[in-house]
Amino acid sequence: MGRRSIKENKSIWQTTREDLGLTREKAGDLIPGFSPERIEKIENGRTQIQPEDALLLAEYYRAPALRNYYCVNECPIGQVHALRTESKELAQIAVETLNAVNKLSRSRDRLLEIVEDGEVQADEYADFKEIKETLDRIALSVSNLQLWVDEQIAAGKLVRPNN
Numbered sequence: 001m002g003r004r005s006i007k008e009n010k011s012i013w014q015t016t017r018e019d020l021g022l023t024r025e026k027a028g029d030l031i032p033g034f035s036p037e038r039i040e041k042i043e044n045g046r047t048q049i050q051p052e053d054a055l056l057l058a059e060y061y062r063a064p065a066l067r068n069y070y071c072v073n074e075c076p077i078g079q080v081h082a083l084r085t086e087s088k089e090l091a092q093i094a095v096e097t098l099n100a101v102n103k104l105s106r107s108r109d110r111l112l113e114i115v116e117d118g119e120v121q122a123d124e125y126a127d128f129k130e131i132k133e134t135l136d137r138i139a140l141s142v143s144n145l146q147l148w149v150d151e152q153i154a155a156g157k158l159v160r161p162n163n
Contacts, residue, residue, distance in 0.1 A: 014043035016063050031060045049074055062152035068143075085143040093148060097141035104134045 017027050017039070024036035024043075031039075034056070042057075050054070052068035057063075071078030082131045088096075111131050112122045119158040152158035 006026055011045065012066065012069050013039075013044050013049070013057060016057070016066060022061075028058075051075065064154055068147065082125050083140050083143045085140070085147045086131055087147060087151060088144055090145075090148055093144050094143055095136065097145070098151040099103070100134050100137040100141060103129070104138065107131045107134065112146060 007014075017024070022030070022123075024039045027039050028034050028036040038047070042049050051070065053067060054074070055144060058066035058070075063085055065085070068082070072084050073079070073080040075082070107127075107130070110127050114120055114128050120128045121146065149158065153160060
């Protein structure tokens with residue numbers, strides 16, 4: 001039987017495993033190619049987690065948010081380009097998305113004026129920046145919605161149709 005960790009500042013990899021009630025030994029038995037020692041090294045940051053490890057941990061722990069965590073916090077490319085998604089309720093995601101879409105609808109004509117000549121002029125920059133921020137909010141809402149769907153599937157509350 002594994003010992004219960006009293007360590008402070010645990011990694012997300014460790015807290016997720018512990019929240020599932022898994023010891024490192026049980027997790028090592030559950031995840032192909034993982035040993036308790038490998039899990040311990042990942043959890044304590046003694047070995048750099050690889051993308052395939054993050055994918056396996058997210059899958060076997062049924063924790064899709066771990067994929068985004070890896071991209072945003074561990075992957076050098078993701079640290080620059082990935083959106084930081086959040087677990088939210090579906091209603092909140094819908095409201096945020098619709099608010100951003102409505103704002104973009106109101107800005108549509110201005111966007112067309114700005115991009116008509118293929119350049120953003122100095123006097124157009126402030127409006128263009130605001131429109132881009134609205135588009136960024138829509139992109140984040142889409143990512144949050146995808147995370148919500150993945151979490152529902154992982155929890156067995158939503159079933160993907162067979163195609």
